[in-house]
């Protein structure tokens with residue numbers, strides 16, 4: 001058993017190439033145990049590619065990954081039992097019903113039948129999916145599929161949870177339910193690593209963030225540290241103005257070369 005002083009997630013020079021194109025390059029990330037960590041970046045920056053490598057869905061081209069203090073490549077099977085993931089494409093089985101799928105996933109993680117049944121019922125209730133038990137997953141709406149994927153990702157009570165855009169496509173009620181669930185997991189000592197473009201939610205939930213841009217990590221730290229860094233660089237700002245995460249994000253990207261376009265589409269409207 002790894003001592004708890006280890007990082008929950010650590011990468012060293014993590015790199016992934018697709019042919020000639022480098023999607024993620026030399027990324028050194030550290031996420032402490034118990035952290036609620038937001039992994040941010042513009043479209044195509046390399047977030048999903050990184051999450052896929054961190055969860056064993058995609059092999060790195062080079063570099064190393066440690067999860068809970070252990071080398072992921074050397075201990076993939078044991079570590080996969082301790083992590084949960086909702087990947088970009090959800091990866092569900094459309095020909096099953098939700099309870100069938102959750103029972104399958106529970107057994108796959110080695111839970112006994114009684115525990116699997118109980119957690120399946122509790123999760124479907126919690127996600128307001130219990131009245132959809134006869135429907136095939138293929139016939140679920142996108143938001144319903146997302147809630148089911150989340151249920152499957154936590155049925156084994158993972159110590160580290162990876163979520164790729166968990167709030168995308170879910171309604172306000174489900175988003176609230178999800179926030180409560182994630183906060184409860186953090187309160188009980190889990191680590192959460194999520195990507196999201198909804199910066200207001202990230203700001204409310206996450207304590208630490210990293211920003212990736214064109215495959216390179218351009219910032220990492222607590223939101224407070226990043227806010228202080230941006231504020232220290234700015235001159236002429238009204239004193240006492242507290243920067244939002246969106247302002248911090250845009251500022252970091254602006255100073256690293258990705259500023260919003262200045263020209264207008266004058267022909268549009």
Ligand SMILES: Nc1ncnc2c1ncn2[C@@H]1O[C@H](COP(=O)(O)OP(=O)(O)OP(=O)(O)O)[C@@H](O)[C@H]1O
Pocket residue numbers: 018021023041042043044045046047048049050
């Ligand atoms: N299988 C692949 N083959 C070729 N290029 C890929 C592949 N997967 C990802 N890429 C490229 O790698 C880059 C990073 O993609 P990725 O999906 O990681 O971005 P992202 O930060 O998750 O973006 P978004 O916010 O739009 O979801 C993009 O340029 C993408 O086109």
